[in-house]
Structures are given as C-alpha cells and as structure tokens.
Amino acid sequence: MGSGEMLRQIYQRLYDHFGPQHWWPGETPFEVLVGAILTQNANWQNVEKAIANLRDAGVLDLEKMSELPPDLLAGYIRPSGYYNIKAGRLRNLLAHINQAHGGDLDAFLGQDAAVLREELLSIRGIGPETADSMILYAAQKPVFVVDAYTHRILSRHDLIAEDYGYQEIQELFTDNLAEDVALFNEYHALLVRTGKEYCRKSAPRCDRCPLRGL
DNA sequence: CACCAGGCAAGTA
DNA sequence: TACTTGCATGGT
Numbered sequence: 001m002g003s004g005e006m007l008r009q010i011y012q013r014l015y016d017h018f019g020p021q022h023w024w025p026g027e028t029p030f031e032v033l034v035g036a037i038l039t040q041n042a043n044w045q046n047v048e049k050a051i052a053n054l055r056d057a058g059v060l061d062l063e064k065m066s067e068l069p070p071d072l073l074a075g076y077i078r079p080s081g082y083y084n085i086k087a088g089r090l091r092n093l094l095a096h097i098n099q100a101h102g103g104d105l106d107a108f109l110g111q112d113a114a115v116l117r118e119e120l121l122s123i124r125g126i127g128p129e130t131a132d133s134m135i136l137y138a139a140q141k142p143v144f145v146v147d148a149y150t151h152r153i154l155s156r157h158d159l160i161a162e163d164y165g166y167q168e169i170q171e172l173f174t175d176n177l178a179e180d181v182a183l184f185n186e187y188h189a190l191l192v193r194t195g196k197e198y199c200r201k202s203a204p205r206c207d208r209c210p211l212r213g214l
Numbered sequence: 215c216a217c218c219a220g221g222c223a224a225g226t227a
Numbered sequence: 228t229a230c231t232t233g234c235a236t237g238g239t
Contacts, residue, residue: 023220035220036220037221039219039220039221040219040220040221040222041218041219041220041221041222041234041235042219042220042221042235042236042237043218043219043220043236043237043238044219044220045219045237045238046219046236046237046238047220049236049237050236078235078236079236079237080235080236080237081219081234081235081236081237082221082222082233082234082235082236083234083235083236084234084235085222085223085233085234085235086234089222124222124223125221125222125223126222127221127222127223128221128222129220129221129222130220130221130222133220145220147220147221148219148220148221149220188220189220191220192220195220196219196220200218201217201218201219202217202218216239217238217239218237218238218239219236219237219238221234222233222234223232223233223234224231224232224233225230225231225232225233226229226230226231226232227228227229227230227231
C-alpha cells in the first residue's frame with residue numbers, strides 16, 4: 001500500500017473514532033498566534049488560563065500587548081509556564097509585525113505561505129512547529145503541523161523510522177495528501193487527540209488504539 | 215512523589 | 228554535528 005493510501009486510512013479511522021475536533025480554540029487570528037507560543041511544551045488547560053488573564057486585562061490585541069511592560073505581560077501568562085521566556089517570545093513576534101509590517105496583522109498573515117514561514121522562523125522563539133501552527137490555524141494556509149505526538153504515533157505503529165525528523169514527517173503528509181486547510185487542520189487535531197488518549201510517553205494504552213492493526 | 219504537557223534556544227564537546 | 232540543559236506552571 002502506498003503512503004498516500006495509508007495516510008488516508010489513518011485519517012479515516014481517527015475521524016470515525018473521534019469525530020471532528022473543532023480546532024483551533026481561538027477566537028481571532030491574533031489569539032491563535034499568542035496561543036501557539038504559550039502552548040509550547042505546556043498543557044492547553046494552562047494556556048487557556050493565561051489567555052483568559054490577557055483577555056480580562058484587555059490586552060489580547062496587537063497594539064495593546066505591544067504597549068504592555070514585559071514584566072506585566074509575564075505576570076498574565078504565568079499559568080502557561082516558562083513565563084519569562086514566553087513573554088520575550090511574544091514581544092519578539094509583536095516587534096516583527098510592528099517593524100516589518102507596520103502593525104498590520106492581516107498583511108503579515110496574508111503573505112505567501114513560504115514567505116510567511118521564513119519570516120516566522122527568523123523570529124527568536126518560533127521554531128518549525130510553532131510557525132506551522134500559526135500558518136495553518138491563524139493564516140489558514142495548507143501547511144501540515146508536525147508535533148511530538150505525530151512522531152510518536154507514526155513510529156510506534158512502525159510507519160516511520162524512530163529517527164525521522166520534522167521535515168521528513170511533514171513531507172510524508174504534504175507529498176501524499178491534497179493541500180487542503182480543513183484536512184490538515186482536522187488531521188493534526190486528531191493526531192493530538194489520539195496521542196493524548198492512546199499514545200502517551202509512558203503507560204501507553206495501545207490495546208484500544210483506533211490505529212491498531214494497520 | 216514522579217512524570218508530563220499541542221518546544222525552542224543556548225551551551226558543550 | 229549531536230547531545231544536554233534551562234525554562235516553570237499545573238494536572239494526573
């Protein structure tokens with residue numbers, strides 16, 4: 001069986017098992033950008049608390065957050081962990097949008113996906129996964145997001161080698177699936193859901209995994 | 215108590 | 228190039 005057929009079969013099994021996941025839980029593109037940084041190695045529940053703090057403070061907005069003193073910003077996002085590091089990363093992103101695009105978020109996100117990706121990766125604190133999450137979920141362009149769960153699920157089911165890197169895994173999907181924002185959105189969300197419930201680092205419950213037997 | 219969560223950068227050899 | 232470590236909170 002070819003890789004494309006295999007990937008579509010995986011998707012079908014996960015979708016049949018879990019149904020639609022309704023990602024990304026963000027109300028605006030800006031909120032998605034912020035969430036993408038805050039969720040780095042952090043539980044989403046904690047990220048929601050941090051975002052709620054920002055919203056209550058009225059600074060969940062490009063201009064308002066840009067004017068916010070760094071220590072105050074760090075205080076608001078405290079529940080998401082690494083708050084000093086992440087406050088700096090948020091400010092790096094804000095500075096880039098302000099300096100390179102005059103604070104025009106739509107212009108920033110409206111660029112060609114490849115150009116946007118290069119710009120994002122040039123910002124301190126934004127790596128491949130964060131950049132791709134932003135492009136897919138905020139800019140709504142068809143880039144496949146790879147995360148730790150994607151790697152773990154595929155390697156545990158012997159669909160890829162253990163030492164596959166980000167780029168290789170991403171190419172596996174983009175070279176074998178139609179470039180469809182809705183599909184990439186749902187697929188990534190389903191892989192995360194699968195990882196959480198059936199493919200954790202320790203104590204895996206592969207007995208009930210919807211992908212067993214592939 | 216230990217381990218983990220929708221990573222990334224900086225330091226070391 | 229290939230590891231290792233720091234960052235830090237809250238849930239299980």
